[in-house]
Ligand SMILES: Nc1ncnc2c1ncn2[C@@H]1O[C@H](COP(=O)(O)OP(=O)(O)OP(=O)(O)O)[C@@H](O)[C@H]1O
């Protein structure tokens with residue numbers, strides 16, 4: 105049973121045509137409310153009204169909308185012409201109420217999550233789980249011992265109602281909507297997502313997971329996650345993303361804001377395996393106060409196009425960050441990624457590791473930034489970019505950008521590009537492996553050091569997803 | 582049982598013709614030595630037997646146990662039991678030597694997950710043969726050929742042959758770059774493999790290994806053609822007189 109759950113979960117992560125899923129695909133889960141069409145003030149007001157939001161949130165949405173209208177289309181985006189924002193469903197409320205009991209979910213939906221293996225994973229491995237279906241949270245729960253310690257794990261909407269002052273302090277402040285057009289759009293339309301607050305000194309040893317699912321085509325998903333770790337606390341949040349395969353494309357424009365107070369640690373792990381028709385836009389930023397740490401691990405496998413740049417502002421002295429981004433573009437797909445770090449405090453440290461794999465015409469672009477502002481004494485940044493290119497049709501581009509305004513700071517950069525040669529491929533096939541099996545060994549080897557950093561359950565899933573990608577089963581268009 | 586048969590093999594790479602009608606057999610339980618000067622086509626013969634891309638067979642046949650291999654891709658030839666130890670094996674960054682052997686064994690056994698060790702006895706086997714070849718155990722955990730010394734590369738090629746247990750073993754200059762103890766070691770292992778009934782094709786420039794292991798047949802290839810084929814005495818002739826003499830004596834003009 106457990107084996108099967110894992111397998112089906114992988115199928116779904118892969119967007120494969122498992123017969124179990126096709127049955128489900130025939131009829132997307134019923135929506136109670138679906139708002140589509142032009143992005144107007146009244147659309148935004150309607151979302152706010154449905155959510156019975158306080159006025160400050162409504163105004164924040166409208167201000168973001170104004171910015172969205174005003175801001176230019178970012179120049180670094182390619183392929184965006186495919187997105188016709190005016191025909192998407194911007195808000196889809198599934199016919200289900202948020203619950204903390206799996207059995208309260210509508211049967212069809214519950215069975216679906218069971219097939220994904222989520223209830224089992226939660227029981228065995230997680231401190232908390234939030235499941236977002238289309239635009240709304242349908243399940244949220246955390247283990248009792250955390251509640252007693254004052255940890256908060258809630259759908260963001262509920263947190264807005266219950267803890268407005270806490271939310272207000274951080275929401276859209278770590279990542280202001282004025283940053284770029286899509287951040288602004290997110291601010292106007294956000295829906296669903298997770299709020300996590302860890303009180304001072306509390307260390308949440310097991311991870312908390314949020315699982316996001318796009319349940320229909322032509323949908324825009326704008327979930328927002330806000331992770332706040334108070335002084336000296338520790339939390340590891342895992343984000344899983346999935347969508348079954350549809351005919352038309354969907355648009356994902358989520359946001360993650362993380363705030364690590366003095367000496368706190370926030371770790372964020374994402375495994376993104378959207379199906380091949382999701383255009384994935386992800387806005388991720390963290391702020392680290394004195395002595396704090398924000399770590400990112402991003403595994404970006406699926407989607408048609410992905411734009412993701414985990415960013416950290418090292419605000420306090422002695423704060424640090426480590427950002428590991430792995431992208432796979434196998435087939436005619438694009439991953440545009442890159443970590444960004446701004447060193448503000450003294451003795452701040454950052455390490456960026458970017459690993460990309462390009463195959464069968466896939467393209468990876470690295471666009472990282474390290475900025476060290478004046479006064480960030482003895483700041484130290486190290487960037488490593490490794491590209492693996494598996495054939496002549498595929499490409500990897502690296503555009504590192506460093507801006508160092510502090511004379512005592514140091515930045516080092518290492519870039520390596522490995523191209524699979526005919527000789528290497530011959531060597532491995534001469535031991536009995538097919539070309540694809542040889543490639544999967546090389547890819548797994550390339551990712552070895554990163555696999556060891558993931559929680560074992562997730563490393564296993566990633567491992568098998570990659571093996572599948574390079575098997576005949578994985579050869580989907 | 583015929584083993585490996587090469588019949589009237591003509592091979593071209595891109596626009597260059599490299600082999601001009603090679604015929605030879607490698608029988609089970611025997612050692613067939615292939616000698617020849619640099620660039621004569623010895624490695625090309627081995628690559629063509631393994632089905633390497635760009636080695637185009639224009640004419641002739643390659644058979645294992647009577648069955649033609651020409652239409653099979655490299656991995657299927659390997660799965661049928663042919664193994665080649667490369668003259669200069671490439672580095673494969675990221676892939677550990679043990680991982681490759683485990684994957685190759687899983688593949689042979691039909692296990693879907695190539696990276697999982699199902700039967701711990703294969704690890705024991707790797708340790709045993711590594712020791713026999715004077716390789717330290719940690720080489721198994723290193724990335725294939727990355728930073729290996731010349732001798733380590735040769736030994737690691739032979740180690741894989743021992744662990745994977747093929748029927749036909751092609752060794753492309755397993756002795757070059759080895760010290761004298763290494764040469765003796767390799768010769769002894771070849772003796773054992775022969776006794777186990779393997780068909781061994783041993784490519785080498787020099788007869789020095791033949792002091793420790795006697796080949797059953799020696800074929801000298803020059804300019805992609807067979808100059809002479811015979812018993813161990815052919816190797817002695819090469820050693821005494823050199824390739825220039827052989828060329829003159831066996832190729833008219
Ligand atoms: N990929 C290739 N492209 C063009 N020419 C090649 C290629 N591979 C081999 N050759 C040529 O084919 C001929 C035979 O080469 P091969 O490597 O088979 O010789 P060899 O007998 O193994 O030599 P050595 O003793 O130096 O290893 C040489 O002239 C070589 O330059």
Ligand SMILES: [Mg+2]
Pocket residue numbers: 623624625668753
């Ligand atoms: Mg050679």
